[in-house]
Amino acid sequence: MSETMQIHSEFEIRWGMVIDIDKCTGCAACVVACQAENNIPPTPEPFDRLRTVYWIMVYELSNGKPFPHADRAYLPRPCMQCGNPTCATVCPVVATTKDEEGGIVSQIYPRCIGCRYCMAACPYHARVFNWHDPVWPEGLDKTLTPFVSVRPRGVVEKCTFCHHRFQQAKEKARAQGLNPNHLAEDAYIPACAEACPTGAIVFGDLNNPRHRVSKLAKSPNAFRILERIGTEPQVYYHSTRDWVRLQADNSLQREKEKVKQS
Amino acid sequence: MAFNRRGFLKFVAGGAVGTALTPLPWKLIDDVSIWTQNWPWIPRIPDGNVESKPSLVKLGATEYGILITTVDGQPITAAGNPNHPLSLGGIDPLTAASVQLLHSPARVSRPLHKEAGGGFRPLSWSKATDILVDKLAPLQGRQGSVACINGDETSSAHEIISALLGEMHSASAQYFMPSEAGTQQAVWQNLLGGQGSLGYDLEGADLILCINADIFGSWGTAIRNQKVISQGQAACLYAGPARNSTAAIADEWVPVLPEKGAHLALSLASLLLQSGWRPKEPVQGLAELSDFLQREYSSKAIPKKTGLSLATVKSLAERLTRAERPLVMAGSLSGLGGDPIILFAGLVLNALLGRVNANGGLRCIPTPPKVLGRAGSVLDTAKNDLCSFVSDLARGKAHKPDLLLVYEANPMYALPNSETTGAALASIPFKISFSQFMDETAAECDLILPAPYFLERLDDSFTPFGSGSANYSMAEPVARPNADVRPTPDFLLDIMGRLGLQTEVGSYEELLTAKANLLGANTRQLLQGSAWQDGTTARQPPLRLWNASIEECLNRLASGATHQMPLSLAVESELKTGTARTAIPPFGLSTLREEELDHNGFAVRLNSQTASELGLQAEDMVELISSTGKCSARLLLDESVIPGTVVVPSGFGHTHWDEYSRGKGDSVFKILDPRFEPGCGRTMWSDTRVKIAKI
Numbered sequence A: 001m002s003e004t005m006q007i008h009s010e011f012e013i014r015w016g017m018v019i020d021i022d023k024c025t026g027c028a029a030c031v032v033a034c035q036a037e038n039n040i041p042p043t044p045e046p047f048d049r050l051r052t053v054y055w056i057m058v059y060e061l062s063n064g065k066p067f068p069h070a071d072r073a074y075l076p077r078p079c080m081q082c083g084n085p086t087c088a089t090v091c092p093v094v095a096t097t098k099d100e101e102g103g104i105v106s107q108i109y110p111r112c113i114g115c116r117y118c119m120a121a122c123p124y125h126a127r128v129f130n131w132h133d134p135v136w137p138e139g140l141d142k143t144l145t146p147f148v149s150v151r152p153r154g155v156v157e158k159c160t161f162c163h164h165r166f167q168q169a170k171e172k173a174r175a176q177g178l179n180p181n182h183l184a185e186d187a188y189i190p191a192c193a194e195a196c197p198t199g200a201i202v203f204g205d206l207n208n209p210r211h212r213v214s215k216l217a218k219s220p221n222a223f224r225i226l227e228r229i230g231t232e233p234q235v236y237y238h239s240t241r242d243w244v245r246l247q248a249d250n251s252l253q254r255e256k257e258k259v260k261q262s
Numbered sequence B: 001m002a003f004n005r006r007g008f009l010k011f012v013a014g015g016a017v018g019t020a021l022t023p024l025p026w027k028l029i030d031d032v033s034i035w036t037q038n039w040p041w042i043p044r045i046p047d048g049n050v051e052s053k054p055s056l057v058k059l060g061a062t063e064y065g066i067l068i069t070t071v072d073g074q075p076i077t078a079a080g081n082p083n084h085p086l087s088l089g090g091i092d093p094l095t096a097a098s099v100q101l102l103h104s105p106a107r108v109s110r111p112l113h114k115e116a117g118g119g120f121r122p123l124s125w126s127k128a129t130d131i132l133v134d135k136l137a138p139l140q141g142r143q144g145s146v147a148c149i150n151g152d153e154t155s156s157a158h159e160i161i162s163a164l165l166g167e168m169h170s171a172s173a174q175y176f177m178p179s180e181a182g183t184q185q186a187v188w189q190n191l192l193g194g195q196g197s198l199g200y201d202l203e204g205a206d207l208i209l210c211i212n213a214d215i216f217g218s219w220g221t222a223i224r225n226q227k228v229i230s231q232g233q234a235a236c237l238y239a240g241p242a243r244n245s246t247a248a249i250a251d252e253w254v255p256v257l258p259e260k261g262a263h264l265a266l267s268l269a270s271l272l273l274q275s276g277w278r279p280k281e282p283v284q285g286l287a288e289l290s291d292f293l294q295r296e297y298s299s300k301a302i303p304k305k306t307g308l309s310l311a312t313v314k315s316l317a318e319r320l321t322r323a324e325r326p327l328v329m330a331g332s333l334s335g336l337g338g339d340p341i342i343l344f345a346g347l348v349l350n351a352l353l354g355r356v357n358a359n360g361g362l363r364c365i366p367t368p369p370k371v372l373g374r375a376g377s378v379l380d381t382a383k384n385d386l387c388s389f390v391s392d393l394a395r396g397k398a399h400k401p402d403l404l405l406v407y408e409a410n411p412m413y414a415l416p417n418s419e420t421t422g423a424a425l426a427s428i429p430f431k432i433s434f435s436q437f438m439d440e441t442a443a444e445c446d447l448i449l450p451a452p453y454f455l456e457r458l459d460d461s462f463t464p465f466g467s468g469s470a471n472y473s474m475a476e477p478v479a480r481p482n483a484d485v486r487p488t489p490d491f492l493l494d495i496m497g498r499l500g501l502q503t504e505v506g507s508y509e510e511l512l513t514a515k516a517n518l519l520g521a522n523t524r525q526l527l528q529g530s531a532w533q534d535g536t537t538a539r540q541p542p543l544r545l546w547n548a549s550i551e552e553c554l555n556r557l558a559s560g561a562t563h564q565m566p567l568s569l570a571v572e573s574e575l576k577t578g579t580a581r582t583a584i585p586p587f588g589l590s591t592l593r594e595e596e597l598d599h600n601g602f603a604v605r606l607n608s609q610t611a612s613e614l615g616l617q618a619e620d621m622v623e624l625i626s627s628t629g630k631c632s633a634r635l636l637l638d639e640s641v642i643p644g645t646v647v648v649p650s651g652f653g654h655t656h657w658d659e660y661s662r663g664k665g666d667s668v669f670k671i672l673d674p675r676f677e678p679g680c681g682r683t684m685w686s687d688t689r690v691k692i693a694k695i
Helices: A002-009 A029-037 A086-090 A117-121 A163-175 A191-195 A212-216 A242-246 A253-261 B005-021 B024-035 B125-139 B157-167 B180-191 B222-229 B245-249 B258-274 B286-296 B302-306 B310-322 B340-352 B378-383 B386-394 B418-426 B440-444 B488-498 B508-519 B523-527 B548-559 B608-613
Strands: A015-020 A057-062 A072-077 A127-129 A156-158 A201-205 A235-238 B050-056 B065-071 B074-080 B112-114 B120-122 B146-150 B174-176 B197-200 B207-211 B235-240 B252-255 B326-330 B362-365 B403-407 B430-434 B459-462 B470-475 B532-534 B567-572 B601-606 B621-625 B630-637 B645-649 B675-677 B682-684 B689-694
Touching: A015 A212, A029 A057, A029 A191, A029 B074, A072 B245, A086 A117, A117 A127, A191 A201, A191 B074, A201 A212, A212 A235, B050 B459, B050 B470, B112 B125, B125 B403, B125 B488, B146 B157, B157 B174, B157 B378, B157 B403, B157 B488, B157 B508, B174 B378, B174 B386, B180 B197, B180 B340, B180 B378, B180 B548, B180 B682, B207 B258, B207 B310, B207 B340, B235 B245, B235 B258, B235 B310, B258 B286, B258 B302, B258 B310, B258 B326, B258 B340, B258 B548, B258 B567, B286 B548, B302 B310, B310 B326, B326 B340, B340 B548, B340 B682, B386 B418, B386 B675, B386 B682, B418 B440, B430 B440, B459 B508, B470 B508, B470 B523, B488 B508, B508 B523, B508 B532, B601 B608, B601 B621, B608 B630
Parallel strands: A015 A235, B146 B174, B146 B403, B207 B235, B207 B326, B235 B252, B403 B430, B567 B645, B601 B630
Antiparallel strands: A015 A201, A057 A072, A127 A156, B050 B065, B065 B074, B112 B120, B197 B362, B459 B470, B470 B532, B567 B689, B601 B645, B621 B630, B621 B689, B675 B682
8 A cells, every 4th residue: 555655646646536426317428528529439339349439438336126225326437547557567568657747547559559458457447449440430530539549450548537638738727827737626627527417527636635526535425446456546436325335346245244234 | 701600699699689779670660550550541630720619509409508619610529518507518418429410421411302213312402492482382372281390499490480381371380399398388378377488497496306307317408407406505306217317316216107296296285285385376276276186185095196105295295395495397207298287287286385486486487579570479389289280180180281391300200109190291292301310200201401400500599498597599500511401491581582472581690680689688699609598587377276177187187097008108318319309329329338228129127026027037028019009129127117117218219310320229109109188288198008028
């Protein structure tokens, strides 16, 4: 854990999210906004997992109880931008690193050799491999954004917290004579957080006490997925429901019971 | 010097060291990796001037201001507009995917004329105009010879269509597609004697009880609803048959069968009156209503009527009376009308709670102004019941028009009992579709005159259903037309001119400017993305809570019906799968989870207890059968569905459009069973029953 803390201390800024699961309706506006912003190609066969690319997915959670005690929740899952990224340590060509101020785990497509070690190492299934070249039907390619390059077959890709927006925000701050390393809250927001109609996704600098995320992440109801494996995700979740928080870890059944009893 | 063994080893070692020290191999590897990722068939991203332009989404669901990002004038993404009162910065998945629809493979790129063999032949706009003028000219003066189905109830295009039909002596033949707004308008004005239209002032409420209406999904101003209620200023309770978008984040979910929602509202009204509660504002017929409720919704009868314990219903009633500013939002599950009874019951409950024209309650929004003197009122058109008309047409009881105009609507797909009603519409001799897309209706029409997509045209929106107060928005094109299209209102004005009919404005732009002036709105500010708002309410005389029609409605409801089919049908409408007008967009399809759609089709959801009783298991392929049709699906067991109900998502089962929606799942509209409810004077299908069989 001390190593983890050391990694965090390397960054003055640590961009992160707090996703309030109790506010998520599962509408998937975040998914669409992400796809449009990051030039993820649409597919007419969404159930063909070899042809679908996602940077953020919305999982449906259930408490597993019968009616009328059944409860349901939705969990949007972007890249966790781990403090200790297991993907980065296994990459043989340094295509994915965590070395930039802000703590965003990068993905450098031209360096990627498609070995997919990072996919195997990522405990969150946040990475996808391009088995095929991306295809936009004629005309739809006119909606490509200039912000993110199109990835060819043979490379791995993942959510970057809309890193280009970070760059744009810094450029804007410089142009305004402001310090690009002290961006105001909401000066930089990923597309998914911007789109969310219930405000379930809150984004900001986890190290900045003036940003909401820094307080929300410290809430007693805040949690991270698979926290105990020590990846130190920069994506936090929030729920007042015990069963939701319990599902955040793949504990043994008896462990869950112990937690419930306590 | 001889090249001996030692020399050879020196050469190899030197070569290896030299290669390792030069950057050449690393540079080559790097270049190879770049070259192999720059094949010409991989699209290149654009480079140009990035701008953000305001627009107004019009896709058949809630309408609100959005911001379109463009690169050198080419739209690329959509985002919510923080300055628009119905967006507040939020966006729904359909709208977020709307830019890609601009280039959908299903776009109609030029006017098309159907040939004898059934195919379409491209033709010029002047030729298309000639054909339409030739068709309309002999119909002038023949009453009811021209009809129009309009899928855009907020646009001022209604006025031009209305003026055209009026001049053609077919003034009452404009029908809006079934909608919550139209159904509520009929109930509000015809049954209750309400004034203007109704708004829901969420911002001022401290407790919101939703009955069936999925206010975070697709009902009313869904984005504003989410933005406002997620602020946490009001508690939100949801009563309905399944955990949908609203139930997912409501403070409490009360499971109620779809057809029992109206009973719940009336039970709450009964408990209020039993407790001595009386409305502060005067109402008519309270004594008669009270007698009826005491008789039919006694404490003993309530559990049977609602399927809930008396304690649960009492608890809800107490929460309503304890709240300072409660608001009841009752409506159909699909948000497409079809349940006038629940709308009526919800309005009655609000009236008893004294929430009409109250802060945080229902607001009587004054009738919108109209520019064209010859146009009818949009509220009157909203009361026309398209389903009744089509049903009568199918049975030969209605006068069949000679010509049908279809504007921004897809009735062949989205009318209940779509196969039969579609056939009735198909029997109209000449049909013209002003569609941007080759949808099910356009494919059946004789002439397709493509209208600009909403991003390509000037259009407006007056107070979309569910707004809290009167509001008006306007947007100009943010993109050059992507096809050979003409704005339908301007085209119709030209047609009127060609026919020698009186036109009061020269262009649609002139009409919109005049409307903004009538409202006192600043056109420039509207086009910059802000909205005109007016909190003025219409003065409301005492509401009628009892008359012969209401009595007929309530008696029919109270008597119940004997069901031949075992399951209630709950239609779930999520915007990621489109609307009644718009099919699943390319990016919408990508949002569907594997359990929602796979190779075998789309999933319908059933409680495990119900499935067990019916001898069904998860992943069974099943057929839902109603008295009107069949629909095939894959069975998903879901404990968050009330027993006795099957939840079926809408938006699937298109037979036209593009590869992103065509052939994906099956259509729930085929199995909706419409019937005319004489008390309300409106068609309802919310009480559709189905049986389910394993395939």
